[in-house]
Ligand code: ATP
């Protein structure tokens with residue numbers, strides 16, 4: 106099965122071709138056109154500008170993706186497109202484009218939930234079997250999911266306010282560091298002492314997997330102003346220590362909540378270890394373990410990764426992080442999620458609607474007029 110996938114739900118326009126043959130998935134091409142420069146002057150993504158850019162870039166991305174794969178539309182078995190959640194203008198542009206291509210070439214159309222794309226990525230990259238635990242941690246999302254099947258997701262909890270990526274970006278802004286904030290804060294933190302400035306660990310006193318990150322931003326602002334008042338300005342070391350303290354707090358929260366999520370995964374399957382173990386190959390040959398997989402740009406953070414790896418080691422679980430290019434927004438994951446849906450009979454008609462909101466546990470693809 107070969108699918109063309111389209112993604113345009115945020116600030117990246119993307120198209121990709123993915124093939125599943127003899128049980129092995131292969132990414133034949135993956136084109137991503139970002140909009141960093143377009144939105145740079147505005148301090149955030151401007152929805153109208155994003156939508157217009159998607160309209161302009163989608164055709165080119167599709168052409169490029171097919172070219173790089175050395176294939177044409179006739180070689181496709183279907184078209185997958187992000188139908189939500191996301192910025193509605195961009196999602197609509199993608200859905201329109203996909204409908205045009207599907208109708209024109211007489212191909213099946215499969216609407217995909219963007220979050221399902223992220224959640225199913227470890228199956229594309231590592232052929233992971235169900236079930237597994239997914240921590241989706243990006244600029245716009247933060248949630249724990251049990252991934253049970255191509256359209257079966259159980260949400261265990263998530264952020265009740267900001268996403269961690271957003272908190273990293275705001276931290277960078279408050280400290281005069283460049284955007285995107287994550288890599289900048291991580292680099293700065295390398296020279297910092299994470300213990301000098303105390304940051305809270307929000308919601309750790311509460312049971313479950315819900316998280317909160319907006320308080321960290323407030324704590325950062327206060328600590329920054331205190332440091333500035335003391336010395337009349339922010340020293341290089343102050344900034345490094347602030348970044349390190351903030352980053353350690355995010356890592357601690359994600360680690361502790363991951364520990365709980367792994368426990369909940371076990372409980373969801375009656376603590377039947379066999380039911381939650383998936384096979385994987387390592388230096389000792391084939392082994393079995395429950396898996397915590399991550400997706401989203403924040404998964405690039407090495408301190409956060411190390412913290413999650415430690416949690417998995419302690420819990421006898423395996424930590425799996427797909428290559429960064431596939432952790433952030435891309436269309437290969439959409440093509441793949443389309444293939445997964447298609448294989449279990451998922452199809453959409455020309456009434457496929459773009460949805461700004463689309464919780465993963467309501468997995469059925471949206472119809473026009475639904476979800477209002
Ligand atoms: P969505 O939430 O829809 O996936 P997004 O574009 O905001 O959209 P991603 O592209 O997955 O999310 O990730 C971008 C976010 O990841 C940004 O907020 C960025 O600061 C953060 N990020 C990137 N690298 C790092 C890092 N090394 N440490 C922490 N955060 C990082």
Ligand code: FE
Nearest residue numbers: 223243433434
């Ligand atoms: Fe995303």
